[in-house]
Amino acid sequence: MSLKLVREPINKHLQKVPLGIIHVIPERCKECGFCIDLCPKDVLTVGEERNIKGYRWPKIADGKATECIACKMCEWICPEFAIFVVEVDRREHV
C-alpha cells in the first residue's frame, strides 16, 4: 500500500537525509487517510483527538519523530491544505 523503497544505495552512510517538521491544521482535516497511507516512512497515524466536526487529525506515530524525510507527499496529496512539512537541518535536531 505505501510507497516503500526497494533498493539501497551503496554509499548510504554518506547521504544527508533531510528532516521534516510536520505542521497540521486540525480544523480542516476530514480524516480521509491519504497522508497516513501514502507516507513512505509510515510516520503518521490516526490521532486520538477530534476536531469540531468529529474527525481525528493525524499525529506522528510513536518513535517516528525523526523519521520524516520531508518528501512532502502528505502535503501534496492532502485535499484540505491541512498538513504541510517544513524542511530543516537534521543535525540541529537529532
Place this chain on the structure above:
Amino acid sequence: MSQKQILKEKIVEESPRDDLIRRERFPHIWCPGCGLGTVLKCYVEAIAASNIPIDKHVIVSGIGCTGRIAGYVRLDSYHVTHGRPIAFAEGMKIVRPDLEVTVISGDGDLVTIGGNHFIHAVRRNVDINVFLVNNFIYGMTGNQMGSTTPLGAKSSTSPYGCPEFPFNLPLLAAALGAPFVARWTTLHVRQLADAMKRALQVKGFAFIEIISPCPVGFGSYNDLREGRDFIKLFLENCIVDHSADLNKVGITLRPGEPIILGNFVDREVPTYHELELEVFRKAGWLK
C-alpha cells in the same frame, strides 16, 4: 527528552499556500476522500510555479462538484451555467488575449452536457487550458451515469451496469488537433502539477484529463467506498506511458486492464488568435 518535544507535529492555523486560496471558505464542501482538493492544490502550485502574474490568471468553471473549484481560488473566478464554461472562456480569451484563461470542470459538465462546445473549442484551437476532472459519474446531481461511466459500471440510473461505451477523451482531443493532451490521476500529484505548468505555457488548447476518486458517488455503487480504495486502485493499475497508442487508452476499470497515464501529445499548432490576425491583415483591418 527536550528534543523529542520539539519534534512533535505542530498545530498551526495557516498553510503556506493560503495566499492563493480563499481560506475563509475552508474546510471546503467536498466529501472526505474526494480528489478535488488535490486538484486544487496542484493547480495552485502550478500557478505559483508559472511566471505569469496572479492578476493575469482567470479560472472558469461550470456546475457540479468540480465547479466549486473556482470559488476556492483567490483569483478572478467565474462560475457559469451548466456545460458552458468552455464557450465563456473562449469568448474571454478572444477579447482579452493577454489573460491566461483556465477551465476546471467535471466530466458531466464539459463533455456530456457541454460536449459540443468542447469539440468545437479543440477544433478551433483557442489558447485556453482545460482541466477536466473525471470521476466517471454525475456526482452532485445524484450519481447518474454519464458519458464517461465505464461499460458495466453501476450507478443510480444503471443499477445492473452501464450499457454504453464511455468516451476516450485523450483520443477525442488528439484527433481534433489539440496541441497538448495529458492524463493523470490525483495520486500522481507532482506529475499533474508539472503537466498543469506545461499547459499554462502551451500556445493553444491544452487538455488534461484528471482521474479523481469519488468514494461517495461512484464508489458506493462499485465497491470503492473509501478514498483510500481508489488510491489503492490507482497504485495497482496505473501505467505511465507517454507514447501510448491513444486508441488503446480507454478506461474500463476491469481487473487486469490498466489505466494508462502520461503526457500523450505536445506539439505546435497555429492558434485561433494567430489565424484570426492573419485574416484581419488580409482584409486590411490591421496595418
